Every structure is written in structure tokens, then in C-alpha cells.
Amino acid sequence: MPVIDVQVHPFDRNHPGRPWASPSHGLDSATGEEMVAAMNSVGVDGAIMVSSFSAYEYDPSYALEVYNTYPDKFRVVTPVDATNPAIDDVVAKWAATPGARGIRIRMRDGLPMDADHPGLNRAFAAAAKHGLPVNLLCWGILDKGLPHIQRHRDTVIVIDHLGLLQACSPAGPRRRLGRSSQAARLGSIRERKGEDQRCLHDVAPTVPIRRYLGAGTAGHRCVRAGSLHVGHRLDADDRHADL
Numbered sequence: 001m002p003v004i005d006v007q008v009h010p011f012d013r014n015h016p017g018r019p020w021a022s023p024s025h026g027l028d029s030a031t032g033e034e035m036v037a038a039m040n041s042v043g044v045d046g047a048i049m050v051s052s053f054s055a056y057e058y059d060p061s062y063a064l065e066v067y068n069t070y071p072d073k074f075r076v077v078t079p080v081d082a083t084n085p086a087i088d089d090v091v092a093k094w095a096a097t098p099g100a101r102g103i104r105i106r107m108r109d110g111l112p113m114d115a116d117h118p119g120l121n122r123a124f125a126a127a128a129k130h131g132l133p134v135n136l137l138c139w140g141i142l143d144k145g146l147p148h149i150q151r152h153r154d155t156v157i158v159i160d161h162l163g164l165l166q167a168c169s170p171a172g173p174r175r176r177l178g179r180s181s182q183a184a185r186l187g188s189i190r191e192r193k194g195e196d197q198r199c200l201h202d203v204a205p206t207v208p209i210r211r212y213l214g215a216g217t218a219g220h221r222c223v224r225a226g227s228l229h230v231g232h233r234l235d236a237d238d239r240h241a242d243l
Contacts, residue, residue: 005047007077007135007160008035010066011055018062020055032066036073050077050104050135067099077102077135082112082119088126095130102158103127104135107144115147124152133158140165 013029014020030052039047049067051060060078067074080090080103094100105123107113112120127134133156138145142163149157 002045003043005039005044007050008047009052009055010035010049010063011052012062014055018056021057022054024055032069032074035066036070039073046073046075048077048101049074051079053079053104053106064097064099071099075099075101077104079104079106080123082117082123084119087119087123091123091126091130091132095132100132102133102135104137104160107136107138107141113138113141113144115151120148121151124148124155124157128152128155135160137161139163 009030010032011020011024011030012018013031014024035047039045049063051063056062058079058081060076063074063076063078067076076097076099078094078100080087080094082105084090091103094103103123105120114120124134135158136145136148137160139161140163142159145159145163149159
């Protein structure tokens with residue numbers, strides 16, 4: 001059964017030709033070549049690349065470059081700017097891009113979060129119109145994401161990290177998932193399970209992976225694997241136990 005990593009963040013080394021927007025979380029790079037090698041080392045067949053916002057903000061060109069090099073390995077999700085007056089056109093253009101399989105909406109300080117924000121509402125609606133799942137990052141502020149989830153029931157929404165803050169430190173006890181479990185009872189949510197830095201097996205049977213990967217992907221099993229961004233890793237024993 002093919003194994004799919006449901007989220008990796010590709011980025012090249014920081015150089016003048018492709019400078020980072022902000023510092024890395026510890027790695028010098030997570031290139032396509034490095035990701036494929038890491039995936040092969042633990043038996044992961046493919047991955048959903050979420051373009052790195054910290055490195056490239058709203059520019060998915062590097063992730064698309066990796067996809068074009070390894071089209072049998074990856075599909076791409078891009079962050080979108082809900083303050084862009086042309087957000088509808090941005091989503092429509094992205095939906096027509098080869099390899100595109102979703103958009104990411106980030107809710108953080110300095111970014112729009114209000115339930116009545118017109119750009120956010122247009123972004124969620126445009127995603128539904130074009131059949132794109134939304135990866136919603138609202139960790140630590142799940143209450144800000146819930147009104148959008150309730151309003152946009154026709155939009156497939158993946159709650160990144162179950163709405164829980166991901167620590168960049170060694171693994172500790174599993175966190176309580178009460179608030180996210182409550183959110184999951186809302187009709188349109190698809191949860192992408194996440195923990196802290198160890199992130200061993202984001203088993204995601206509820207994630208609409210066929211919507212992400214396109215036709216011909218029935219039977220794929222989705223897991224989080226690979227030491228590809230902030231120290232995520234999948235030990236062999238854990239992988240086999242999960243599968």
C-alpha cells in the first residue's frame with residue numbers, strides 16, 4: 001500500500017538567487033533531492049508539499065520547481081494572502097496550475113482572522129468553487145478558525161496540527177485533543193493529526209487524499225514521515241507499527 005506524507009515544507013538553501021523571507025527552524029535546506037532521499041530511507045512513496053511560508057511567504061515557485069522535477073512524488077499546497085483584492089483570481093489560477101492540490105490559510109498575529117473578513121470568506125468560497133481543500137493553520141487559536149469552518153461547510157478544511165501549537169523541542173507526553181475533537185464534530189472539517197517535534201504518524205484517514213493527489217489514488221495510506229523541516233522523523237519501528 002503506498003504511503004503518503006501529508007505535509008512537508010520544501011526550501012532551498014538561503015542564497016541571493018532565492019533568499020529566505022525569515023530564518024529557518026534549524027535546517028539549512030530541505031530540497032527536493034533531500035526530501036526524496038529521506039522519504040526513500042523510510043519507505044514513504046509520496047508527499048504533499050506545503051510551500052514554506054517562513055522561507056518564501058506567498059511564492060510557491062520553489063515547491064512547483066520540486067514538483068516539476070519529481071511529478072510522481074509530490075503535489076503542492078500554496079499559502080494565499082487573504083488581503084489580496086484579487087484573491088478569487090489567485091485561487092482560480094492556482095487551481096489550474098499543474099500539481100496544485102490545495103491552498104493554505106494562516107491565522108496568526110498580524111494576519112486577518114475575523115469571521116466577517118471579506119478576503120477570508122472569498123478565499124474559503126473560492127477554494128470550494130474550484131475543488132481545492134484548505135489547509136487551515138490556526139494553532140493555539142482554534143476559536144478563531146471555528147467560525148470560518150462553521151460558515152464554509154462546502155469547503156473541505158484540514159485543520160493543521162489539530163489546532164495545537166507544535167513545539168520545536170524533544171518529544172514529550174501526548175497533548176490533550178479535546179478542543180480539536182470538539183471541532184471535528186463540525187461537518188466540513190478534516191483533521192490532520194499532529195503532535196510536537198516527533199510527529200511520528202500523522203495518520204490521516206479523514207484527510208481527502210484523493211482530492212489532494214488527484215485521480216487514481218484510492219487505497220493510499222497517509223502518514224507524516226521524514227526528517228524534512230523542523231526535525232520531524234519516523235523511526236522504523238514506529239512506521240511498521242503504524243502500518
